[in-house]
Amino acid sequence: xxxxxxxxxxxxxxxxxxxxxxxxxxxxxxxxxxxxxxxxxxxxxxxxxxxxxxxxxxxxxxxxxxxxxxxxxxxxxxxxxxxxxxxxxxxxxxxxxxxxxxxxxxxxxxxxxxxxxxxxxxxxxxxxxxxxxxxxxxxxxxxxxxxxxxxxxxxxxxxxxxxxxxxxxxxxxxxxxxxxxxx
Amino acid sequence: xxxxxxxxxxxxxxxxxxxxxxxxxxxxxxxxxxxxxxxxxxxxxxxxxxxxxxxxxxxxxxxxxxxxxxxxxxxxxxxxxxxxxxxxxxxxxxxxxxxxxxxxxxxxxxxxxxxxxxxxxxxxxxxxxxxxxxxxxxxxxxxxxxxxxxxxxxxxxxxxxxxxxxxxxxxxxxxxxxxxxxxxxxxxxxxxxxxxxxxxxxxxxxxxxxxxxxxxxxxxxxxxxxxxxxxxxxxxxxxxxxxxxxxxxxxxxxxxxxxxxxxxxxxxxxxxxxxxxxxxxxxxxxxxxxxxxxxxxxxxxxxxxxxxxxxxxxxxxxxxxxxxxxx
Numbered sequence: 001x002x003x004x005x006x007x008x009x010x011x012x013x014x015x016x017x018x019x020x021x022x023x024x025x026x027x028x029x030x031x032x033x034x035x036x037x038x039x040x041x042x043x044x045x046x047x048x049x050x051x052x053x054x055x056x057x058x059x060x061x062x063x064x065x066x067x068x069x070x071x072x073x074x075x076x077x078x079x080x081x082x083x084x085x086x087x088x089x090x091x092x093x094x095x096x097x098x099x100x101x102x103x104x105x106x107x108x109x110x111x112x113x114x115x116x117x118x119x120x121x122x123x124x125x126x127x128x129x130x131x132x133x134x135x136x137x138x139x140x141x142x143x144x145x146x147x148x149x150x151x152x153x154x155x156x157x158x159x160x161x162x163x164x165x166x167x168x169x170x171x172x173x174x175x176x177x178x179x180x181x182x183x
Numbered sequence: 184x185x186x187x188x189x190x191x192x193x194x195x196x197x198x199x200x201x202x203x204x205x206x207x208x209x210x211x212x213x214x215x216x217x218x219x220x221x222x223x224x225x226x227x228x229x230x231x232x233x234x235x236x237x238x239x240x241x242x243x244x245x246x247x248x249x250x251x252x253x254x255x256x257x258x259x260x261x262x263x264x265x266x267x268x269x270x271x272x273x274x275x276x277x278x279x280x281x282x283x284x285x286x287x288x289x290x291x292x293x294x295x296x297x298x299x300x301x302x303x304x305x306x307x308x309x310x311x312x313x314x315x316x317x318x319x320x321x322x323x324x325x326x327x328x329x330x331x332x333x334x335x336x337x338x339x340x341x342x343x344x345x346x347x348x349x350x351x352x353x354x355x356x357x358x359x360x361x362x363x364x365x366x367x368x369x370x371x372x373x374x375x376x377x378x379x380x381x382x383x384x385x386x387x388x389x390x391x392x393x394x395x396x397x398x399x400x401x402x403x404x405x406x407x408x409x410x411x412x413x414x415x416x417x418x419x420x421x422x423x424x425x426x427x428x429x430x431x432x433x434x435x436x437x438x439x440x441x442x443x444x445x446x447x448x449x450x451x452x453x454x455x456x457x458x459x460x461x462x463x464x465x466x467x468x469x470x471x472x473x474x475x476x477x478x479x480x481x482x483x484x485x486x487x488x489x490x491x492x493x494x495x496x497x498x499x500x501x502x503x504x505x506x507x508x509x510x
Binding site (some may be wrong): 021023024034035038064127143144145166167170173174 | 193196197199200201202203204205206207208209211213214216217219220223224230232233234235236237238239240241242243244246247249250251253254384403404421423
């Protein structure tokens with residue numbers, strides 16, 4: 001991407017902090033946005049906002065400011081105010097000759113997906129074998145797209161309890177489905 | 184591998200899952216995000232554990248349709264002593280299916296056509312449990328076959344709430360694009376040469392049909408695809424499905440849209456045609472919410488959103504540029 005360290009890197013503590021923890025910001029944004037491609041895109045946009053901001057402002061806590069800006073980006077995205085509108089404008093202006101916007105790179109195209117039927121069976125089995133409450137919470141929230149609060153209402157539980165169930169389910173699923181990680 | 188190491192692994196996995204779930208909570212705070220950043224920095228294995236949890240979550244979410252269907256087909260395991268009961272149930276169901284199938288097999292699939300006029304909305308409940316809500320000025324025909332469910336949509340806009348049925352994919356022909364879904368909810372809009380698909384739930388696949396080249400796109404909730412007949416390229420953006428489907432509640436929500444598009448939408452809702460005096464007006468950007476009640480009132484509100492004034496003209500309404508009225 002275009003966010004190579006610029007000459008101003010050394011004299012801007014905020015840009016330096018960004019470049020140092022860009023990977024962490026992408027991890028945060030991916031959790032919120034539910035997509036790595038979108039997270040990468042948002043991290044890029046965060047960089048643009050950083051580059052455009054008034055540097056005379058003193059920054060006492062660069063990390064906190066970075067995450068505040070990341071939260072704001074997510075809010076703007078939810079309102080559809082920045083990216084969607086900007087993209088649509090750009091799209092109309094480029095006379096529709098190029099593929100615009102993000103490629104959804106999180107998964108293979110449909111034909112390859114068909115070949116991974118075996119993996120799908122693994123995923124189904126892993127979810128089917130979760131303990132009942134954790135399985136139900138995970139299914140409602142992650143697979144059927146209900147919010148934590150909606151899942152809590154559906155299951156008659158507190159939001160905190162739902163978070164605990166989803167977290168327990170996720171831990172079990174990660175242990176079972178993810179390739180092993182090593183320190 | 185030592186017990187201590189395994190325990191460490193397990194604890195990290197639990198922490199990683201906790202963080203991921205916390206960050207996804209609606210009430211996650213900036214302070215928590217900073218703590219998360221600090222936790223990642225404590226040890227590289229923390230970041231690795233988080234990345235594993237994130238990858239698994241994204242994979243499961245991408246496959247959510249298939250998993251939900253798979254779960255519906257996989258009966259929960261029961262104690263062995265009840266096995267015969269289940270087997271009996273399956274046998275009975277099979278007998279019933281055999282008795283019923285010849286009728287289904289012999290009857291040719293029926294094609295039904297549904298259409299709406301100006302200002303008319305219509306909700307259609309299909310025999311497979313799917314629901315279609317048609318916006319004004321729409322027409323489509325539906326054929327529920329044994330191996331596929333097929334919709335042809337020459338023009339208009341509808342929200343499709345498709346009942347999951349893995350054995351019968353739901354296909355929509357919209358000109359030179361085919362939209363394929365299994366069980367999902369989304370808005371499909373076809374006005375003139377422009378086609379757009381906005382997904383609210385599930386996964387929707389858009390593929391080029393006929394001679395058109397191009398790849399297959401898979402859209403997830405909150406994603407929108409825009410394209411044009413005869414053009415291979417597409418634009419992918421994020422969109423709020425509630426906003427796109429606002430017409431269902433008798434409202435139109437615009438965010439930075441050209442006045443030309445807004446007027447085209449309004450012309451589907453009201454009998455009196457609205458025209459723009461100067462074609463350049465079509466490019467003026469408009470943002471706002473219009474409640475669709477009475478046309479005169481709607482136009483008055485529109486004049487508050489854009490530098491225009493409305494004049495009666497023949498059978499319709501003419502919008503004229505009015506810099507003095509700049510909002």
